[in-house]
Amino acid sequence: MADLGVECAGMRLGNPFLLASGIWGESGESLAGAVRAGAGGVITKSIGAEPRAGYPNPTIETYSEWGLLNAMGLPNPGIDEYPKEVAIALRAGAPVIGSVFAGDAAGFAELARRMAALGVAGLELNLSCPHAEGFGTEVGSEPRDVEEIVRTVVRSTRLPVIAKITPNTTDPAALARAAERGGAAAVSAINTLRALAINVRLRRPVLAHGLGGLSGRAIKPVGLACVWQIYEAVSIPVIGVGGIATAEDALEYVMAGARAVEVGTAIAFDGIAVFERLSRELSGLLDELGYARLEEAVGAAHPSKGNAAPASAGRGAISGAR
Amino acid sequence: MADLGVECAGMRLGNPFLLASGIWGESGESLAGAVRAGAGGVITKSIGAEPRAGYPNPTIETYSEWGLLNAMGLPNPGIDEYPKEVAIALRAGAPVIGSVFAGDAAGFAELARRMAALGVAGLELNLSCPHAEGFGTEVGSEPRDVEEIVRTVVRSTRLPVIAKITPNTTDPAALARAAERGGAAAVSAINTLRALAINVRLRRPVLAHGLGGLSGRAIKPVGLACVWQIYEAVSIPVIGVGGIATAEDALEYVMAGARAVEVGTAIAFDGIAVFERLSRELSGLLDELGYARLEEAVGAAHPSKGNAAPASAGRGAISGAR
Amino acid sequence: MRTVVRVAERVEETPSTVTLRFPYEAPAAPGQFVMVWVPGDDELPMSLSYVNGPRKGVTVKVMGATSRRIQQIGPGDLLGIRGPYGNRFDLSPRRILLVGGGSGAAVLAPAAEAARARGGEVSVALGATRSSELLFRERFSAMGARVEVATDDGSEGHHGFVTEVADRWIADAPFDVVWTCGPEVMMRKVLASAAGRSVPVFCSLERHMKCALGMCDACAFGPFHVCTDGPVFSAEQLTRAEDFGRFHRDASGRRVPL
Amino acid sequence: MRTVVRVAERVEETPSTVTLRFPYEAPAAPGQFVMVWVPGDDELPMSLSYVNGPRKGVTVKVMGATSRRIQQIGPGDLLGIRGPYGNRFDLSPRRILLVGGGSGAAVLAPAAEAARARGGEVSVALGATRSSELLFRERFSAMGARVEVATDDGSEGHHGFVTEVADRWIADAPFDVVWTCGPEVMMRKVLASAAGRSVPVFCSLERHMKCALGMCDACAFGPFHVCTDGPVFSAEQLTRAEDFGRFHRDASGRRVPL
Ligand SMILES: Cc1cc2nc3c(=O)[nH]c(=O)nc-3n(C[C@H](O)[C@H](O)[C@H](O)COP(=O)(O)OP(=O)(O)OC[C@H]3O[C@@H](n4cnc5c(N)ncnc54)[C@H](O)[C@@H]3O)c2cc1C
Numbered sequence A, B: 001m002a003d004l005g006v007e008c009a010g011m012r013l014g015n016p017f018l019l020a021s022g023i024w025g026e027s028g029e030s031l032a033g034a035v036r037a038g039a040g041g042v043i044t045k046s047i048g049a050e051p052r053a054g055y056p057n058p059t060i061e062t063y064s065e066w067g068l069l070n071a072m073g074l075p076n077p078g079i080d081e082y083p084k085e086v087a088i089a090l091r092a093g094a095p096v097i098g099s100v101f102a103g104d105a106a107g108f109a110e111l112a113r114r115m116a117a118l119g120v121a122g123l124e125l126n127l128s129c130p131h132a133e134g135f136g137t138e139v140g141s142e143p144r145d146v147e148e149i150v151r152t153v154v155r156s157t158r159l160p161v162i163a164k165i166t167p168n169t170t171d172p173a174a175l176a177r178a179a180e181r182g183g184a185a186a187v188s189a190i191n192t193l194r195a196l197a198i199n200v201r202l203r204r205p206v207l208a209h210g211l212g213g214l215s216g217r218a219i220k221p222v223g224l225a226c227v228w229q230i231y232e233a234v235s236i237p238v239i240g241v242g243g244i245a246t247a248e249d250a251l252e253y254v255m256a257g258a259r260a261v262e263v264g265t266a267i268a269f270d271g272i273a274v275f276e277r278l279s280r281e282l283s284g285l286l287d288e289l290g291y292a293r294l295e296e297a298v299g300a301a302h303p304s305k306g307n308a309a310p311a312s313a314g315r316g317a318i319s320g321a322r
Numbered sequence C, D: 001m002r003t004v005v006r007v008a009e010r011v012e013e014t015p016s017t018v019t020l021r022f023p024y025e026a027p028a029a030p031g032q033f034v035m036v037w038v039p040g041d042d043e044l045p046m047s048l049s050y051v052n053g054p055r056k057g058v059t060v061k062v063m064g065a066t067s068r069r070i071q072q073i074g075p076g077d078l079l080g081i082r083g084p085y086g087n088r089f090d091l092s093p094r095r096i097l098l099v100g101g102g103s104g105a106a107v108l109a110p111a112a113e114a115a116r117a118r119g120g121e122v123s124v125a126l127g128a129t130r131s132s133e134l135l136f137r138e139r140f141s142a143m144g145a146r147v148e149v150a151t152d153d154g155s156e157g158h159h160g161f162v163t164e165v166a167d168r169w170i171a172d173a174p175f176d177v178v179w180t181c182g183p184e185v186m187m188r189k190v191l192a193s194a195a196g197r198s199v200p201v202f203c204s205l206e207r208h209m210k211c212a213l214g215m216c217d218a219c220a221f222g223p224f225h226v227c228t229d230g231p232v233f234s235a236e237q238l239t240r241a242e243d244f245g246r247f248h249r250d251a252s253g254r255r256v257p258l
């Protein structure tokens, strides 16, 4: 049985599957439930300074079983209410990563400081929500802004800081390099793609907000391209996210350069049991491919980084890689 | 039977379904075949100054029936060889739009001039191929460059010029506005999304080029968001493209603001007969919704443009839109 | 993906409650709910009060702006529907007691009908503020259920809480199961009546919902999500959720007293 | 989506031709082809020379860099396979003449086997540069086909073109159909021999391929796409494609003489 443990951004994860922010992540008991279901770690819903109700319903629209559009509008109970949720989540025993969002560097730093005080293992900065006005992509699309926000947060905490990068950009690698310059311990990619669904019978957008973000299997190839480009551009670890629903999806991300991955939309379609299945299937897949440890596969598809076949691989595998 | 005819960028189309560039578009007989199959107009493969073999195989990878990755690398016979193909295509009787690509404004203008001389009805500038180095997104990601290229081309020809916009950007509307300032008769959106597929058993990207572009149903919500944003930003017509496989997909694009649509990947999955089916089904759908003419539905989902229910709609439809 | 349906029928059940019937093909079971989108307005979870065949129905009580708006919808109007979602009542027990308060009868009525169709014996303790607000009273009688009503103002039946009727019945008669839906304080009392007796109780709960897919956490309720683990919970499950009868979460996810 | 297969067997059929066998479940029919990806190298269309059951095969003739590279592949090596693509031979005719030149026998052999299995009478005119290059000669004999060979150097059988054998047979014997695969000049001659007689001829063609999905236009051939409308074309269809035997398109799509 291949070893799924990974070291990522100073955190030790029993398996590479993290609960993505915004899914099962508002309440402490749900976060704990994800850990019990087998997540290697959990990321909270993005928390802001104040309670936010988010946009009115409809806030989600499924796109067959291949995608999901959402415009939740960053609902969250606010940082004042959040200590009790984190306390419950921590009891489950796996690393809890606190996700935060704000409109500027000072806002991020303040939230990061308060989140850090709750005992989380790391912080993820949501620089990439495509539909919340004044937040997300609006503060995360310029390398200069990303660098400043990350630097300010890094100065205000000792925890590892993960910058979550938007795919709605010409050059995701430039954003990742900016995060690295700012002192990020890792970057995660991707958040959702700016998207829209129209109901032709009602002649209006389905989501109350109009524009939303696309997640799920539809976006996997886009997430993989971002992770690939970012891995070529930075030396800090990359965390892959976008459309992971099978162990093979996860391994694609790992071979593209991810040290860990996040899982979101698959939970809507397959339930929380997806974590247990992903770990089991990934173990089997690594065994089949001759990897003793998942970490050996990180970046394995990049010729530029001189990655070689696993030591244990047989002739076929070697010939495949030559 | 609702009237599917549209007036777009000075062209009169019998139906709104155009053959997208790069699909069935290299040979004149294929272009003619698409017209015979029911396309309202056809767009040629993007043609450059010189013959180009494109990238080695594998150049495509299917992503279930939901998407397709390609990195063709802009193969094309070159403008010198192209007159005979256009001549054959023109005989089919529908508007032929010549697509061209180049590395700078002067290159575009020269190709546009030569393409225009062949008798095409319009020109589409490929400012948006995500994987061809030195072309496509590399020249089409900055509003300034887009404006300059479009202006230079517009000065060199009397034909309507359509600027094809990339979705791999923070702000597609800014690129569309730049094209409008440059004098474009229309903008089309979207080209493919930057994407990657890895074969984990072979530990390498599937496409020989590595990165490619994602098309097909997976990208429809992204294309719709771009068209929606562009429609709000410009006054020239918008042509929608990305993942159209059903009449309802097409009508979503039209209600988001498109006056015409292009169809590409659906041909790989459903064959060229898709054109005939799309027209037939769209007619039926418009009848059902109470539209006498497709043009009435353009932008119908935008509250900001004061769109109203079709004159002929019954109570239910009106209540749906209020 | 929403299905757009055209409302076929509107029935004023009580002064504050309206049923809307519409064609909707997806198979459904008693206990399940749909998300009802009023175009241009909100989208709300609503139990199916008619679950069989292609003509489904929801029964809406005026609470706030959106439920008022839904009530103004009439035949010919369009709604967006998705679902059904959630779990269902187990219809196998034979002797069934239903305890419904307010709009709670909306979800209990189709469950009772299904139980009757299987030959079950159905008793209904039905409560409301006043006589005119007793929901589905005729419907319960018509299916051959034993019905006893309670009104807060004494305008009909027992003057007082419906839980008092229920308590008496649970003590007197041997039921195989109790199903209840209504305000959580009411359902807590039903649980208390059944405590110590061996009759299992199932409660249908309401929580703020957004995705209805068990993803967004809006309906988080202890270790459960009401949209996928519920809305029907067993007494046993409810003891693991300290929020029951005490807290819910508002749209921001804050835990606030009920 | 490619399936990665591990090569199970490598057979040197002739000095310039190698068969690779590998497990591949997808059902296939004689005439169809697969796209064979040599990781790190090119991907090429190859007819299935073994179509039945889970162990498929392709038979590769050295042409250029990639086909040479494919020949170096051996048991245990990995290939990416997608398909099968394209149309198939109609197996219903009873008396069948096959005319194969060079690697053309690769696609004809499984077709002949399938026809024999249905009780057809199969005659094969098989040509090659020299005796040692006669492909699947034993395989044709073993299935009970009448085989006559022709070699350019006269090292065996008829000294000259295989089309001369074919011409004689078509004139003498009543065939229900002719299937041919080889250089297009060869196939043109077969068509010429059959012209004026009522026997239908089907030719299996090769063109540059990229997508194999009838989309990219790389294999455009008159009004057809070889990948989806072919690779098997009737004589009648070929008269509508002036390129037949004269032009193909290179990787850039330029029409160049064959
Ligand atoms: C599973 C389930 C089944 C339900 N079935 C029925 C039914 O059959 N008949 C019926 O009349 N009502 C039903 N409800 C309640 C209904 O969804 C609304 O809560 C109620 O109609 C009030 O909505 P409003 O917007 O008019 O009120 P408002 O005045 O806007 O809000 C009043 C309260 O309604 C609740 N509410 C608002 N939005 C939502 C939401 N998205 N999800 C849940 N609650 C919300 C909040 O608690 C809020 O405080 C059900 C709820 C759930 C969760």
Ligand SMILES: Cc1cc2nc3c(=O)[nH]c(=O)nc-3n(C[C@H](O)[C@H](O)[C@H](O)COP(=O)(O)OP(=O)(O)OC[C@H]3O[C@@H](n4cnc5c(N)ncnc54)[C@H](O)[C@@H]3O)c2cc1C
Pocket: B057, D033, D042, D043, D044, D045, D046, D047, D048, D058, D059, D060, D061, D062, D063, D064, D065, D066, D067, D068, D103, D106, D107, D205, D206, D207, D208, D209, D210, D231
């Ligand atoms: C439907 C079909 C079935 C085929 N079946 C067989 C078979 O069973 N056995 C066999 O040996 N060969 C077969 N071929 C031919 C094979 O695909 C190659 O063309 C041949 O192997 C030469 O490739 P190369 O790269 O080694 O040669 P190169 O020297 O690189 O090129 C020589 C010629 O090969 C052709 N070629 C190169 N790339 C491609 C491509 N992507 N698609 C098509 N032709 C290409 C071009 O005409 C080129 O000029 C088939 C081709 C087609 C279209």
Ligand SMILES: Cc1cc2nc3c(=O)[nH]c(=O)nc-3n(C[C@H](O)[C@H](O)[C@H](O)COP(=O)(O)O)c2cc1C
Pocket: A020, A021, A022, A023, A045, A046, A068, A070, A072, A074, A099, A126, A129, A164, A190, A191, A192, A214, A215, A216, A217, A219, A241, A242, A243, A244, A262, A263, A264, A265, A266, C215, C216
């Ligand atoms: C309903 C929903 C809510 C989300 N909320 C957040 C959020 O609060 N913060 C954040 O950084 N990402 C959020 N995301 C993005 C996810 O974390 C993830 O980046 C994206 O969904 C892609 O992964 P997936 O395809 O596995 O879902 C949300 C996604 C969904 C679907």
Ligand SMILES: Cc1cc2nc3c(=O)[nH]c(=O)nc-3n(C[C@H](O)[C@H](O)[C@H](O)COP(=O)(O)O)c2cc1C
Pocket: B020, B021, B022, B023, B045, B046, B068, B070, B072, B074, B099, B126, B129, B164, B190, B191, B192, B214, B215, B216, B217, B219, B241, B242, B243, B244, B262, B263, B264, B265, B266, D215, D216
């Ligand atoms: C195989 C392939 C080749 C393409 N070639 C071109 C091209 O040469 N020029 C261009 O502007 N777009 C090209 N495109 C993009 C399409 O025209 C279209 O914008 C995109 O595929 C999205 O539409 P679809 O989902 O309907 O395919 C190509 C797409 C595919 C799949």
Ligand code: FES
Pocket: C208, C209, C210, C211, C212, C213, C214, C215, C216, C217, C218, C219, C220, C225, C226, C227, C228
């Ligand atoms: S409503 Fe989203 S988890 Fe239940």
Ligand code: FES
Pocket: D208, D209, D210, D211, D212, D213, D214, D215, D216, D217, D218, D219, D220, D225, D226, D227, D228
């Ligand atoms: S190979 Fe692409 S159309 Fe035939």
